[in-house]
Amino acid sequence: MVAATAVLPKPALLQKSLIFSSQHHGFIYGFSKRSNFEQISERKSRNFFNLVAASGSKSSGRGSSERFYLNFTGFPFPLGPFLNRTTIRTEVVKDCIWLFEQEQALGFSSVSTNIRMTVIKLKSGGLWVHAPIAPTKECIQLVKELNAPVEYIVLPTFAYEHKIFVGPFSRKFPRAQIWVAPRQWSWPIDLPLEFFGIFRSKALIDEDESTPWADEIEQKVLSSPEVGIGPYVEVAFFHKRSRTLLVTDAVIFVPRQPPECISKESLLASAKNGLAVKLLSKGKEGGREWFFKSCF
Incomplete structure (x- = not known):
C-alpha cells in the first residue's frame, strides 16, 4: 500500500475518530486507490493537482547501479521489483514537504503500484521521514540533496510492505530515532521488529504530546479489534503548519494518470x-x- 498525503485548505482536527473540521477539502494528493472524498470539486482538485505536480519532480537520472536493490522476500508472494527501483522525488509544499515514490510489484505477477515515503522538514531544520522506501543509492542521494539531517524515521503501520524498508533505511542514517506504530505483528509467523532490522525503536502513542515533533505534527492511532490473523493498526499524522494529513491505508484514491515511477x-x-x-x-x-x- 502507498502512504497518502492530503493538503487541506482549511484547518483539520484529529479527534477520537479521524474527523475533518472543514467540509470542503480542495485537494487530496496522490493516493494509490479510490477514496470516498466525493465532495471534492473535480475541477478544483484537477487544477490544484496540476499546480503541485508542476512544482517539480526529480529522478537523479543515474544508471541502474544507482537503483539496484535486491529483494526476494514477502509472503505469499515476494515484493518486486527484485533488482532495480527508480525513485521519483516531488516537492509538494515548498521547502517543507517532499514525496519519494518507487514502483512496488507483486512478485511473479503483472500487478504494480506506487509506494511512497513522505519527508517533512521540521522547525529544527531536521527531516521527519514517514514510511521509508527502499534505500537505493539514488533514493539516499535524493534525500541528502535536501541538505538537512534525518532526525526521525517513522513506521506508521504494521504492514509488511512498509516495515521491510525501515531497518535498511535507518542504517543509512544511524543517528535518527525510529518510531513505530503500536501492536506490531506479522504473518504467517509473528516476528519481532529486530527480525526486520529495526532496533531501539520507540512506540507511537495515541495523541501523544511528548513526542519531539508534537508542536508541529499531531498523531492519532487508528486501530481495530483483533479479527482473523491480526488487528489493523495505523497512525495518522497532521502537519499543522501546512495543514497536511498523512495516512497510509485509511484513505485511498486513484488518480487519473499513473504515478511517474510506473511507465x-x-x-x-x-x-x-x-x-x-x-x-x-x-x-x-x-x-x-x-x-x-x-x-x-
Missing part, C-alpha cells in the same frame, strides 16, 4: 492478451488503452 509502457504490456481485459472491455478496440486508463 505507461509497462502497464500496457501487462494488459497484452489479458483475458480479464478482453472480457471487461467487451472486445472493443483499444482494450489495452482501456485497461491502462481503468487501472488509474
